[in-house]
Amino acid sequence: MNNLSKMDFILFCFQLPQQTGYPETYQYQTNYCQKISGDCQRQQEEFVDYPPPPRAFQQYHHHHITNCSLHSDGGPPVAACASGTFPKLKARNHSRALNYAPGTVHYISDFESWVPEENAAVPVTPALSLRRQGTPCPQDTTCAVEEARKEMKAKHWLMIGIILCIGAGVVLTVGIPLAYKKYDEQVEKKIRRLLNEVPLIDGSNGVAWNIQSFHWYKLSAFNFSSDLRKLKPWNKSDFSHTDLLRLKEGQVGAQFWAAYAPCQSQFMNAVQITLEQIDIIRRFTEMYKDTLTFATSSSDIRKIHRSDASTRKIASLIGVLGGPSLGNSMAVLRSYYELGVRYLTLNHLCNTPWAEAERREDLREDPVQVDGLTHFGKLIVQEMNRLGMIVDVSGASEKTMHDVFDASTAPVIMSHSASKAVCDNPRNVGDQTLKALRDNGGIVMVPFYSRFVACQEKSTLSDVVAHINHIRSIIGTDHIGIGSYFDSGDSTPVGLEDVSKFPNLFEELWRQNWSEEDLKKLAGENFLRVFRKVEEESRNLQGTPVSEAQAPSEDVSIISLMANVTEVDPPNGSQPRFTRTRFLLQFISEVTRKHLVPSRYLFMRMVEDPN
Structure with a gap:
């Protein structure tokens, strides 16, 4: 074992008892200092043979007692121990250790050696008074130094606390917002990539009716590829939410445009109005062919979306909104299909002679009275199955919906309906009807119209999410889609104000732990599955004769016209x-x-x- 230095003994005897606070250390320290003699070997043996000291002494023994040299100026170590003297120290990479006052050195490992000042007397201080922590401090220099050190320690910890508080404040005010921003950027990037992989299909948009209302079908009167939020009369209307710039920003992959004829036109010129709507959709699709391209099948949508992202176009499809447009004629139904119509909504705000609409207490009694789906209505559904046209039951009464589920051999859709359990609006659907839709294999496409999702004029993105999550809990993710109803209602949710905001919905659902697979189903995979099934059923029915059924004469008589x-x-x-x-x-x-x-x-x- 190496010799033990005088400095090591001084620090060992003088400093360690104040640091540990163990009562037994006082006696051990006193006895040990008294047993030290000038014989280094004897000291070594006594140190090793002495009863095991407390942990603090054991640690000291293992790590710090390295040299044994008992001959030195100033007398033997025991005298130095009793007097408590500290000569000038030479620091080892520790600037605070140089020229410290007696009783302030904490760690022996901070020093390589001790060097007495030349030609200078070693200062002598009163003997160390061993006392327990918390006892009154005698009026001597050593005790005063001890108290000063404790005060310095308290200030030290106070400064550390202040610094930690400041750091915490910086983290809360700067760090956390930055972390959230980075997370939001990652989520946005993920959703952008997801919607690049699968087409986002919107089931209902009423911009064609707005073109009729604002410009009487004159496409030359406005630029659909410009920002219509800056152009009159579009920027003055609460019903305007769409232009091509915002469709691209919202990453829409396929858009169903509604060809709409109001209930007041039933038995009159509803067919003509619908044809004019179909015409305007086809014309603006052709006029803006750099952005839009006409589609009539599920494979068209797939093919369009798989093209290069830099030149990708938006699939443009047509759905007829409301049975009055049919004019009670199978021939008109077939003509619509030839013009590219791929779904027909049986009811929209009013009954037809063959299908009952949603029961709306806030409207006057409909002049056409019918209960559910009539026999002629069932024949219309079957002819749509033969053609490959999707049956849409949004706006129909729930009895009509269940009758359609029984009559149709292909899946059906609800192009713009939400959950009645979340918002009890006549347009929405009860849980039992949703389960019947699931059994049919169809999908419900959730709208962004405030009165449908919040039962009031104001709503938020969270209201839409609540409907989607509820429907998911009832019938699963495989039977939900998006049917925004943009340009058809006068109030949209905060966060889903127009067609550019579609990604916001998917980002929020991702934050609520929706998987990528489920988000892709919601975006478009579910609708494509239904569309494909409808097409398959049409091929299976190709041997079925064309329907020549006529609406009963009493349903379209002059009396009905007068009543309307x-x-x-x-x-x-x-x-x-x-x-x-x-x-x-x-x-x-x-x-x-x-x-x-x-x-x-x-x-x-x-x-x-x-x-």
């Missing part, structure tokens, strides 16, 4: 009465079809001025 032109708001709660002038003008318009004022202008004039 009654006053919308009769005065003082009285029964609706016929407006003879209106009826005669409409009847002449429908019968002759060769008059000076085209029927569409007559219809619009009636809408503007019901009297």
Whole structure:
């Protein structure tokens, strides 16, 4: 064993008891210092043979007692121990250790050696008074130094606490927001990539009707590829949410445009209005062919989306919104299919002679009374199955929906319906009907219209997410899609204000632990599965004869026409009465079809001025 230095003994005897606080260390220290003699070998043996000391002494023994040299200036170590003297020290990479006052050195390993000042007397301080922690401090220099050291330690920890608090504040105000920002950027990047892999298919958009309303079908009157938020009258309308710039920003892969004829046109010029809507959709698809391309099948959508991302176009498809557009004619249904229509909504805000609409207490009693789906309605559904046209039951009564599930041999859709359990709006669907839809193999496409998702004029993205999550809990992820209803309603959720905001929905669902696979199903895979099944069923029915069924004459008689032109708001709660002038003008318009004022202008004039 190497010799033990005088400095090691000084620090061992003087400093260690104050650091440990163990009562037994005092006696051990005193006895040990008294047993030290000038014989290094004897000291070594006594040190080794002495009863095991507390842990602090054991640690000291193992790591710090390295030299044994008992001959030195100033007398033997025991004298130095008793006097508590500290000569000038030579620091080893520790600037604070140089010229420290007696009793302030903490770690022996900080020093290589001790060197007495030349020609200078070694300072002598009163003997160390061994005392327990917490006892009053005697008025001597050594004790005062001890108290000063404790005060310095308290200040030291106080400064550490202040620094930690400041650091925590920086983390809370700067670090956490930066971390969230980085996380949000990662989520956004992930969703952008996901929507690049699978087409986002929106089931319902009413921009064609807005083009009719604002510009009377004149595409030359506006630029659809510009930002319509900056152009009149679009920027003044709460019903405007769409242009091609925002469609691309929202990463829409396929868009169903609604060809719509209002209920007031039933038994009149609904077919004509619908054809004009189909025409405007086909024309703007062709006019803006750098962005849009016409699609009529599931394979078209796949092919368009698999093209190079830098030149990829948006698939443009047509759905007819409302049974009145059919004119109670199978021939018209087949003609629509040839023009590219790929779904028909059986009801929209009113009954048809063959299908009952949602039961809306806030509207006047519908002049056409029907319960569920009639026999002729079932024949229409079967002809749609034969053609390969998707049956849409959004807006139908739940009895009509269940009748359609029984009549159809192909999956059906709800192009813009949400959960009635979340928001009890007539457009929405109850859990039992959702389960029947699941059994049919179809999908419900959730809208972004505030009155459908929040039952009020204001809503948020969270309201839409609540519907999606509830529907998922009832029928699973395989039966949900997106049917925004943009450009059809006058209030959209905060966070889903227009067609550019579609990614926001998928980012939020990702944060709620939706998997990539489930998000892809929601975006478009579910709809493509339904579309493909409808096409397969059409091929299976190719040997089925074309339907030549006619609507019952009583359903389309002149009485029905007269009933449909009654006053919308009769005065003082009285029964609706016929407006003879209106009826005669409409009847002449429908019968002759060769008059000076085209029927569409007559219809619009009636809408503007019901009297």
